[in-house]
Amino acid sequence: MASQKIRVGIPRALLYYKFFPMWTTFFEEIGAKVIVSPKTNKILKDVAVSIAPDEDCYSTKLYFGHVMALKDKVDYLFIPRFSSGGFGKGHEKNVSCPKFIGLAEVLRSVFPDLPEIIMPYFSTAKNNHGKMKFLKYCFSIGSKFTKNPFKIRTAIKKALRNQKEHYQHIQINVDELKKWERSEIVLNETPNLEEGDAPLKVAIIGHSYVLNDPYQSIGIMNKLTIHGVDYITSEQMPRQLIERQMDYLESNMYFEYEREIIGTVMHFLESKTIDRILHLIIFSCGPDSIGGELASRFSRRKPEIPLLQLVIDEHTGTAGTNTRIEAFIDMLRRRKNIKEKEEKIKIRRKIECL
Amino acid sequence: MNFNGKQYYLGVDVGSISTNLAVINEEKEVVESVYIRTEGKPIKSIQRGMAILRDKLGFDLQITGAGATGSARKLTGMIIGADIVKNEITAHALASLEERDDIQTVIEIGGQDSKIIIIRNGVAIDFAMNTVCAAGTGSFLDTQARRLKIPIEDFGEIALESHTPVSIAGRCTVFAESDMIHKQQLGHPLEDILNGLCESMVRNYLNNVAKGKEILPPIMFQGGVAANVGIREAFKKYLEQDVFVPEHYDVMGAIGAAILALEEMEKRPRNSTFYGWNIPDMTFKTSGFECDGCPNICEIVEIRKNGELLARWGSKCGKWDDLSIVHEEKPRQMEKLIVGSD
Known part of the structure; x- marks a missing residue:
């Protein structure tokens, strides 16, 4: 029987950037055709902002724009409602942004003509959902596509394995971090350096869906690389370092994805191994309104590593941000050059003393 | 004029409200400066400014290096043939440090932006700029002065005559207007209202731009608004410290750009790309179009000097930066762009 594969649409936004290996593998393994929405672009943005x-x-x-780009091309839309950050130890009590949970319902009620939405609700924090619940969801979704439970089981296994590999690929370990801090390895693109210049070390922090979408992050990574900046993102930070920093907080930071952000800021303010922290904030992000304020307060207490916070929204033009980024890089470069000169003078004095 | 074979550097700062030009010598001393209004036509104002400078200094003055800064820095760089194009924050920080090397805080209020630069031990360590709102900048004062029908130059002097400033909401020009009219109708004298405006602007600046920044003396106040004595006094009152206004407060950005050009030429000696003093006689034309190569629909700007294509910018992918590609006007096909996934 040459029946066409059932098409499942996954919007390329929000949690997609964290969980895409798991989602795409699962649907492909159970015999669906996965269609991911195109990368964010201006037309998509204009549609999104208007609806x-x-x-x-x-x-x-x-996210709304990405759904609109998919709606006529798929049989199902996959919009999971994740109210908790992930599985495993330490994640039991943490929640994700409430907007992610409501997305599927909002979309269905605003646009009744959308294709059927697959929207499993998964919450380890509130409803104490565990592995069993997860498997149950997977089987109930899988049964829409295949009658073979073994196929679903292999799909789940593969999906989880791919997700784990993805995490291992992205997150570095403490040794690698130390090496990066000493400029022995490059984690992202190689910075474009003029002769004799040392790379500037910058940590770019923000949500994974901002860091991985060049349209949302207004191409900052690329601009920084061109100007000789060697960066690390909050997504790459070793998890145990972040959890260690979280213990210093007086109360639990229960927004799962905000932990990465605050943890990275706290780590680098303490270790002082980089030149500057750049925080990309999305306008009217609820968790970031807490995270951003905390980050700026911590940085005021330890002003050695300055923190630049850029707020991005649909009206953000490139002119203002370009000025800030250029000034930011100039400032770092001048500061670093003066520091190096002082170091050299110190060494020379020491030699003269000998 | 006799220039004794000395070296001179030109800096041009084109902002939203004013266009400033400055020529400095090798000792970084200001030889001549020009401050004129941009009036929404940056190219015209650069040419006008260059003409004024040429009349003052003469054709013979040799420019060794030229720098451009300000919000129109890219365009300015193209028009004068600058050797270096840098952002205004770096330029202002450099010029302030040249004026006084022990400076720790720079307050700069221009036409539509205001910034604070924090300097420690001769290095800029932090800065902030106003975001989307122009409240707390020169245009706020301009608008209010126009409403009250007093020339902006007299604003500060009149404000100083007041002893009891009235409180006016400085968050927004719209709120400020309703507050101001209310105070006028109650019978408050003009000078008290002007003084209230000065204070509200300073409060706004300190609560928005300078929020969370450690303001340590010596404090330098520059930019076009520094001409206003009312604002100067209001800053002194709110900061409870002396505020120092440099001699060339209005052209500090241009001085900074000239210093940057000097540093650049010292670092990498070469012949300047500066077009020379006949810039006012050249014709520059800009035109724009929307690229339809991908769904990003970038807005591309083209600039032509005497009919010849000089530069193009605005594309995300960099495709139009290659000047050999000729743009032809075609009807846009939107539908084609949104389909297809990758």
Whole structure:
């Protein structure tokens, strides 16, 4: 029987950037055709901003655009409602942004003509969902596509393995971090350096769906690389370092994805191994309103590593951000050059003393 | 004028409201400067400024290096043939440090942006700029002065005559207007209202731009608004410290650009790309189009000097930076762009 494969659409936004290996593998393994929406672009943004609710954050608004780009091309839309960050130890009590949980319902009620939405609700924090619940969901989704339970089982296994590999690929370990801090390895693109210049070390922090979407992050990574900046993102940070920093907080930071952000800021303020921290904030992001404020307060207490916070929304033009980024790089470069000169003078004095 | 074979550097700072030009010598001393209004036509104002400078200094003055800064720095760089194009924050920080090397805080209020630069031990360590709103900048004062029908030059002097400033909301020009009208209708004298405006602007600046920054003396106040004595006094009152206004407060950005050009030429000696003093006689034309190569629909700007294509910018992918590609006007096909996934 040459029946066509069932098409499942996954919007390329928000949690897609964290969980895409798991999702795409699972659906492909159970015999579905996965269609991912195109990368964010201007037309998609314009559509998104015109139809999304006003109070949503920019990233959530873009999600609406991605759904619109998919709706006529798929049989199912996959919009999971993840109310918790992930599995495993330490994640039991943490929640993700409430907007992610409501997305599927909002979309269905605003656009009744959308294709059927697959929207499993998974919550380790509130409803104490565990592995059993997860498997149950997988089987119930899988049964829409195949009658063979073994196929579903292999699909789940493969999906989880791919997700784990993805995490291992992205997150570095403490040794690698130390090597990066000493400029022995490059984690991302190789910085474009003029002769004799040392790379500037910058940590770019933000949500994974901002860091991985060049349209949302207004191409900052690329600009920094061109100007000789060697960067690390908050997504790459070793998890145990972040969890260690979280213990210093007086109360539990229960927004799962905000932990990465605050943890990275706290780690680098303490270790002082980089030149500057760049925080990309999406306008009207609820968790970031807490995270950003905390980050700026911590940085004020330890002003050696300055923190630059850029707020991005749909109106963000490149002119203002370009000025800030250029000034930011100039400042770092001048500061570093003066520091190096002082070091050299110190060494020379020491030699003269001998 | 006799220039004794000395070296001179030109800096041009084109902002939203004013266009400033400065020529410095090798000792980084200001030889001549020009401050004129941009009036929404940056190219015209650069040419006008260059003409004024040429009349003052003469055709013979040799420019060794030229720098451009300000919000129109890219365009300016193209028009004068600058050797270096840098952002205004770096330029302002450099010029302030040249003026006084022990400076720790720089307050700069221009036409539509205001910034604070924190300097420690002769290095800029932090800065902030106003975000989307122009409240707390020169245009706020301009608008209010126009409403009250007083020339902006007299604003500060009149404000200083007041002893009891009235409180006016400085968050927004719209709120400020309703507050101001209310105070006028109650019978408050003009000078008290002007003084209130000065204070509200300073409060706004300190609560927005300078929020969370450690303001340590010596404090330098520059930019076009520094001409306003009312604002100077209000800053002194709110910071409870002396505020120092440099001699060339209005052209500090241009001085900074000239210093940058000097540093650049010292670092990498070469012949300047500066077009020379006949810039006012050249014709520059800009035109724009929307690229339809991908769904990003970038807005491309083209600039032509005497009919010849000089530069193009605005594309995300960099495709149009290659000047050999000729742009032809075609009807856009939107539908084609949104389909297809990758």
